[in-house]
Amino acid sequence: MFKQMLKDNHLKITPQRLAILKEIQKFGHISIDEIYENIKESNPSMSLATVYKNLTFMQEAKIVDEVKLPNQKQRYELTKSPHIHLVCEKCGSIIDMEIDNSIQALRSHCAKVSHYKIKETSIAMIGICPKCQ
Amino acid sequence: MFKQMLKDNHLKITPQRLAILKEIQKFGHISIDEIYENIKESNPSMSLATVYKNLTFMQEAKIVDEVKLPNQKQRYELTKSPHIHLVCEKCGSIIDMEIDNSIQALRSHCAKVSHYKIKETSIAMIGICPKCQ
């Protein structure tokens, strides 16, 4: 629950923050100005600076994550367990794929070979979705 | 060889382009203004717009690739076979790891489960390198 997540991180519960989180949840992967434009429809006084500031806070609090994909604007998503982004270069859709075992396998293999302590992964596969083929 | 790569893509061979490619090669992963600043030392008339324009062309020609990492400026690298970026969050170093089999395995597993036709992958692991541990 969003209110609890904010509370846990000593962030005050404001309508703006809840609105931002609701937009991200609704779209899954959404850009900063999509968040802004969407919220402005119901709350015209919403400020873009507020979106920026809050995304920063909420990212630090690990409530949201940035999603950086090749040739795309930065997007945001709600933080969830490690997953792969499947991007369709035709229709632009982005879906999450949770294949924990495979990701874990890659991760530990990498760690073993490189001797890095791995904390996060960022994985995207770009191609054509079934519908667009 | 850079000249040949440009020629193959009907891009004229200019000192600026060669300088850009040489910088990228030298640093492995380099940001736009690092490229610009470095080249300007020996060629003070170098223009930032030229860097931007050429990175775009050379990316389309698949000579270079953009590298987008969490919480970092965009960087560029020479195009090479699929690999993983290992990022140290302490010292900021970025190294490439070529573990073709593992990447291929993940890729085909993804393709199988999702029915996507996968064309490219973008994989990063963020953690602490051996030296910084």
Added chain:
DNA sequence: CTTCATGCAAATAATTTGCAGTAAG
């Protein structure tokens, strides 16, 4: 009440564009 968040405007940074002059093939 006290602290923190918001919204606005201004500042800064990042990227793109148009165009005249110049270099590459």
Added chain:
DNA sequence: CTTACTGCAAATTATTTGCATGAAG
């Protein structure tokens, strides 16, 4: 010669900051 590239300046777009006001706890 012809085409495409460069550099510059201006235009856009993206992001950050400071500060007065207002809302949350």
